[in-house]
Amino acid sequence: MTAPQSSYDAVIVGGGHNGLVAAAYLARAGRRVLVLERLGSTGGAAVSTRPFPGVDVRLSRYSYLVSLLPDKIVRDLGLSFAVRKRSVASYTPYGDSGLLVGSDDARTRASFAARTGSDREYEAWQGFYGRTARAARRIFPTLTEPLPTRDALRARVDDDETWEMLFEQPIGAAIERHFADDLVRGVVLTDALIGTFADAHDPSLRQNRCFLYHVIGGGTGDWDVPVGGMGALTDALADAARAAGATLLTGHEVIRIDTDGTRAEVAYRTADGEGVVGAGHVLVNASPQALAQLLGDPAPAPAEGAQLKVNMVLTRLPRLRDRAVDPREAFSGTFHIAEGYGQLGTAYAEAAAGGLPGAPPAEIYCHTLTDPSILGPEATARGYQTLTLFGLHAPARLFAADPDGAREALLKATLDQLDAVLDEPIADCLARDADGRPCIEAKSPVDLEHELRLPGGHIFHRDLSFPFGEGMEGAEGAEGAEVTAGTWGVETDRANVLLCGAGAVRGGGVSGVPGHNAAMAVIGGTRKQ
Numbered sequence: 001m002t003a004p005q006s007s008y009d010a011v012i013v014g015g016g017h018n019g020l021v022a023a024a025y026l027a028r029a030g031r032r033v034l035v036l037e038r039l040g041s042t043g044g045a046a047v048s049t050r051p052f053p054g055v056d057v058r059l060s061r062y063s064y065l066v067s068l069l070p071d072k073i074v075r076d077l078g079l080s081f082a083v084r085k086r087s088v089a090s091y092t093p094y095g096d097s098g099l100l101v102g103s104d105d106a107r108t109r110a111s112f113a114a115r116t117g118s119d120r121e122y123e124a125w126q127g128f129y130g131r132t133a134r135a136a137r138r139i140f141p142t143l144t145e146p147l148p149t150r151d152a153l154r155a156r157v158d159d160d161e162t163w164e165m166l167f168e169q170p171i172g173a174a175i176e177r178h179f180a181d182d183l184v185r186g187v188v189l190t191d192a193l194i195g196t197f198a199d200a201h202d203p204s205l206r207q208n209r210c211f212l213y214h215v216i217g218g219g220t221g222d223w224d225v226p227v228g229g230m231g232a233l234t235d236a237l238a239d240a241a242r243a244a245g246a247t248l249l250t251g252h253e254v255i256r257i258d259t260d261g262t263r264a265e266v267a268y269r270t271a272d273g274e275g276v277v278g279a280g281h282v283l284v285n286a287s288p289q290a291l292a293q294l295l296g297d298p299a300p301a302p303a304e305g306a307q308l309k310v311n312m313v314l315t316r317l318p319r320l321r322d323r324a325v326d327p328r329e330a331f332s333g334t335f336h337i338a339e340g341y342g343q344l345g346t347a348y349a350e351a352a353a354g355g356l357p358g359a360p361p362a363e364i365y366c367h368t369l370t371d372p373s374i375l376g377p378e379a380t381a382r383g384y385q386t387l388t389l390f391g392l393h394a395p396a397r398l399f400a401a402d403p404d405g406a407r408e409a410l411l412k413a414t415l416d417q418l419d420a421v422l423d424e425p426i427a428d429c430l431a432r433d434a435d436g437r438p439c440i441e442a443k444s445p446v447d448l449e450h451e452l453r454l455p456g457g458h459i460f461h462r463d464l465s466f467p468f469g470e471g472m473e474g475a476e477g478a479e480g481a482e483v484t485a486g487t488w489g490v491e492t493d494r495a496n497v498l499l500c501g502a503g504a505v506r507g508g509g510v511s512g513v514p515g516h517n518a519a520m521a522v523i524g525g526t527r528k529q
Contacts, residue, residue, distance in 0.1 A: 002247075002249060003275075004034050004036075004247065004249060004252075004275070004277050005032075005034075005247075005277070006277065006278060007277065007278035007279065008031075008032045008033060008034045008247075008277065008278070008279050008280070009026070009031040009032045009033065009279070009280045009281065010022075010023075010026050010031050010032070010033050010034070010279060010280060010281045010282070010283060010522060011033075011034045011035075011036065011264070011266045011277060011279035011281075011282050011283070012033065012034065012035045012036070012282075012283045012284075012285060012500070013036055013254045013257075013266070013282065013283065013284045013285060013286060013294070014035075014036075014037060014038075014044065014254075014284065014285030014286045014501065015035045015036075015037030015039075015042035015043070015044065015238070015248060015250065015285070016042070016043065016044025016045065016046065016234075016285050016501070017043065017044060017046045017233060017234050017237055017510060017512055017515070018285045018500050018501055018502070018507075018511075018512060018513075018514045018515035018518075019035055019037075019042075019044075019283070019285030019500060019501075019515060020035070020042060020234060020237035020238055020240075020241050020248075020515065021073060021077070021237060021512040021515030021516055021519070022283050022285070022500050022515040022516070022518050022519045023035050023241040023244075023246040023248070023515075024077045024237060024240040024241040024244055024246065025076070025077070025515070025516060025519035025520070025523070026246070026519050026522060026523070027241060027244035027245045027246040028077070028244040029519075029523050031522070031523075032245075033241070033245070033246040033247065034246070034247045034249065034277065034279075035241065035246060035247065035248045035249065036249055036252040036253075036254050036266070036268055036277075037248070037249065037250045037251075037252060038250075038251070038252065038253035038254070039250060039251075040250050040251055041250055042234060042238050042248060042250065043230075043231060043234035043235075043238075044234070044285075044452065045062040045063050045452050045454070045459075045510075046060075046062070046063050046230045046231070046233060046234045046510050047060075047061060047062065047230060047231045047234060048060055048061070048228070048229035048230055048231025048232065048374065049061045049231075051311065051441055052313060052431075052433040052437075052439040052441075053433045053434040053435060054433050054434025054435075055313055055379065055384075055431060055433050055434070055439055056375070056376025056377070056378060056379050057313050057374060057375055057376065057379050057384060057386060057439075058228075058229050058231065058374045059229065059311050059313075059367075059374070059386060059388075060226065060229045060230035060231070060367065060374075060388070061311060062230075062309065062443070062448070062452065063230050063459075063509075063510050064230065064365070064367070064388050064390070065223040065224060065225060065226070065365070066083050066223070066224050066225075066226050066230075066233070066510055067214070067217025067218060067221070067222060067223045067224065067509070068143075068213065068216075068217045068218075068508075068509045068510065068511035068513065069217075069218075069233070069510060069511050069512055070140070070143065070144055070218075070511070070512070070513065070516075071218070072144055072516075073144075073512045073513075073516055077237070077240045078240060079233075079236040079237065079240055080236050080239070081226070081227075081232060081233050081236040082226075082227045083224035083225060083226055083227060084224060084225045084227055084370050084371055085222065085224055085225075085370075086223070086224070086225060086332055086333050086365075086370055087102060087103055087329075087332060087333075087370075088100065088101070088102040088103075088329050088330070088332050088333030089101040089102055089103075089333050089334065090187060090333045090334040090335070090336060091325065091329065091330040091331075091333055091334075091335050091336070092183060092186075092187055092335075092336040092339065093320065093321065093322055093330075093335075093336075093337070093421035094115070094183055094340075095321075096321045096322055096323075097114065097115070097322050097324070098111075098320075098322040098324075098325055098330065098421075099111055099112065099115050099183060099184070099187070100325060100329070100330075101125075101187075101333070102329075102333065108122065109122045112125065112184070115181065115183060115184070116180075116181045116184070120180070121179060121180065121181050121184050124178045124179055125179075125184065127178070128174075128178045128179075128188070129215075129221075131159065131161070131162045131165075132162070132166075132215040132216075132221060133215075133220065133221060134159065134162070135157050135159070135162050135166060135215075135216065136215060136216040136217070136218075136219050136220060136221050137219045137220075138156045138157055138158070139153070139156070139157065139212075139216050139467065140216045140217065140218065140219040141219070142156070142467060143467060143506050143511070143513045144513060144516055144517065144520075146485070146486050146487060146488055147467070147468055147469040147483070147484070147485050147486065147487055147488065147489050147505065147506075148467075148468050148469065148485055149468060149469050149470065149485040150466075150468045150469070150470070152468070152485070153467065153468045154167075166208060166211070166212055167205075167208065167212075167466060170200060170201040170202060170203065170205060170207065170208065171189070171192050171200060171205075171207055171208045171211050172189070172199070172200025172201040172207075173201070175188050175189055175200065175341070182340045182341045182342055183340050183341075185340075185341035186336070186339045186340040186341040186342075186343065186344055187336060187339065189339075189341060189344055190334075190336065190339050190344070190361070190363060190392070191210070191211050191214035191215060192207040192208065192210050192211035192214070193207065193210065193344065193361075193392045193393070194210060194214060194307070194390065194392070195210070195305065195306065195307050195458065195459040195460055196209075196210040196306065196460075196463070196464070197304065197306035197348070197351070197352075197393060197395045198210075198348070199345065199348050199349075199352075200341075200344070200345065204463075206463045206464070209463065209464040209465060209466055210464055212464075212466070212467075213464055213508060213509060217509075223334075225367060225370040225371050226371075227371050227373060228371070228373050228374065229367070229371075229374045230510065233510070237512075251270055251271060252268045252269075252270055253268060253269045253270070254266055254267070254268045254294060255267050255268060255269050255274070255294070256294060256296075257282055257284075257294045257295055257497065259282065259295075259494050259496055259497055261494055261495040261496055262280075262495070262496060263278060263279070263280065263496070264278070264279045264280075264281070264282045264496055264497065265277070265278055265279075266278075266279055266282055279496075280496060281496045281497070281498065281522050282496065282497045282498070283497075283498045283499075283500040283515075283518045283519075283522070284497065284498070284499050284500065284501065285500050285501045285514075285515070286453070286501050287303070287453065287454065287455045287461040287462070287501060287502075287503050288300050288455075288461065288462060288499065288503040289302075289303070289455045289461075290453065290455075291492070291497075291499055291503075295492075295494070295497070300462070301462075302455065302456055303455040303456040303458035303461060303462040303463070304395055304396045304397065304445070304456040304457075304458060305395070305396050305445035305448060305449070305454060305456050305457030305458040305459060306351075306392070306393060306394055306395040306396070306445065306458075307390060307391055307392065307394055307445065307457075307459065308360070308362070308389075308390075308391030308394045308407070308410055308411065308414065308442060308443070308444060309388075309389070309390060309391070309442065309443040309448070310362075310387075310388070310389035310390075310391070310411065310414070310440065310441070310442045310443075311386070311387075311388055311389075311440070311441050312386065312387040312388075312389070312426075312430060312439060312440045313379075313384055313385075313386055313430070313431040313439035313440075314384065314385045314386070314387060314429045314430060314431060314439075315382065315383070315384060315429060315430070315431050316383060316385065316429055317331055317366070317385050317429070318422045318423070318424050318425075318426055318428075318429045319422065319423035319424050320421065320422060320423060321421055321422065321423050322421075328369055331364065331365065331366040331369060331385075331387065332365070332366055332369040332370060333365065334363050334364070334365055335363060335364040335365060336361075336362075336363050337361070337362050337363070337364070337414075337417045337418050337420075337421060338359040338360060338361045338362065338417045339361045339362075339363065339392075343359055343361060344361055344392070344393070346358075346359070347359065347360060347361050347392070347393040348393050350393075351393045351394065351395055351398060354397070354398070355398075356394075356398055356406065356409055356410050356413065357393055357394075357410075357413070358413070359413070359417055360391050360392075360393070360394065360410060360413050360414045360417060361391070361392045361393060361417075362389050362390060362391040362392065362414050362417065362418070363389070363390055363392075364387055364388065364389045364390075364418070365387075365388055366385055366386060366387055366388075367386050367388060368384070368385045368386045369385065374386070384431055389414065389418075391410065391414050394410060394444065394445070395445070396444075396445035396446060396449070396456045396457050396458075398410075399444045399445060399446045400446075403444060403446040403447075406444070407442055407444045407446075407447070408442075410442075410444070411442045415427075444457065445457020445458070459502075459508075460502050460503070460507065460508035460509070461501060461502040461503030461507065461508070462503050464507075464508045465483075465489075465505045465506070465507075467489075467505070467506045468485070469483055469484045469485030469486070469487065470483065470484050470485060483505055487521075488517040488518065488520055488521040489504055489505025489506050489507075489514075489517060490504045490505070490514060490517050490518040490521055491521065498518045498521055498522070499514070499518070500514045500515050500517070500518035500519075501514060502514065504517070504518070
């Protein structure tokens with residue numbers, strides 16, 4: 001096993017995608033960089049794996065689509081990585097019909113009219129998402145700049161109505177004001193609930209913060225398919241970091257950080273024993289809870305994830321009750337089940353009361369319809385497809401007493417909702433692994449905490465924050481640091497320790513933004529207000 005040198009300019013704790021982004025930027029700037037990763041490979045949650053024995057399909061196991069990764073990072077680091085657009089945005093079945101939203105405006109208008117009886121909802125949809133698109137073009141570039149003030153970001157948005165609906169009032173108020181149809185309202189609301197347990201009218205506005213990050217990605221709000229799977233991104237990042245001169249060591253678990261604010265010592269553990277390495281800066285690509293533990297500080301308030309993740313390999317796509325839509329179309333975009341506005345409200349209320357939702361809401365997409373490259377030759381020849389399901393309103397508290405039993409019960413209830421809109425059971429379409437078992441796996445927040453050390457299974461490490469400085473709602477600065485305009489949102493109360501994981505301000509999702517921003521804080525960037 002390679003032994004690290006005694007000292008580096010920067011030591012990065014954790015080789016997930018944000019840590020790799022930071023490593024690549026710092027190494028390209030001439031810094032001596034060491035990445036210490038506790039697992040046997042880099043990538044963190046953004047990996048591709050073959051979870052089913054004997055089935056040569058590389059699934060993006062934990063994170064699925066790309067929206068928040070800035071083209072700037074791809075260009076700056078010269079990454080060999082690409083995404084593909086989905087031809088269909090979403091399909092939402094109802095009865096024997098469905099609402100199809102795609103790139104064909106005339107067909108989308110006709111689908112809205114068939115559902116609602118007029119053009120009103122389609123025109124409202126165009127107006128609503130026209131507003132969010134304009135905001136996206138103005139907000140997204142700020143994510144890789146020092147934090148603006150609230151007033152500066154509002155001036156950049158330059159639209160009081162849009163600012164109010166995104167930043168000031170619960171998103172449920174805007175949805176109810178713009179749309180009348182329950183199904184349409186539900187499709188809009190889902191972007192506010194991915195990995196976020198909240199009601200549409202939650203006064204904390206955590207649902208607004210989630211919605212914001214789901215509609216501003218890339219300046220368009222598009223969610224694209226990573227060619228080769230999510231592991232292709234982190235493999236490209238690892239290659240870029242190594243090519244720039246960074247040292248990446250796996251099987252090295254950091255157990256302590258000691259610092260006087262100028263120099264730090266990072267203690268780590270391997271299978272062969274323990275060691276210590278010196279550092280000018282330490283960048284922690286882990287949760288705020290993990291950061292506190294490493295520094296010996298009190299832990300921040302606990303986080304709670306709220307999702308069920310399900311991966312499937314199919315021998316074929318299932319037939320739909322809606323015969324007017326090809327399953328290849330329906331599953332290539334986001335396929336919504338049990339996500340009407342009323343259904344989402346009921347599921348939230350049931351989970352908040354301590355019970356599993358009776359009709360669990362979820363959304364699904366098929367990676368292989370857009371990018372079949374993740375299939376091995378045999379799987380390709382057999383016509384295999386993948387389905388990835390993301391269940392909402394499944395808070396960690398529901399799994400505390402009986403993790404396995406609750407997961408299996410929720411999985412069954414979720415698949416029952418899917419079967420209700422299919423013309424055949426999904427179980428009949430599942431491939432079998434080398435041991436004859438169906439190719440389906442489910443991950444609850446408890447599983448994600450155990451496997452990835454996500455606090456409470458929270459995919460964003462903690463509730464998302466608005467992307468501005470003072471007066472912000474949401475995640476506070478890490479370890480007592482004041483979140484002010486002109487900082488990068490990664491600072492802690494130790495001058496040479498930075499948080500570069502998803503729990504940083506403007507963190508969450510597969511974006512690389514916290515990694516970029518932590519590197520810029522070390523290198524020294526222009527302050528903007």
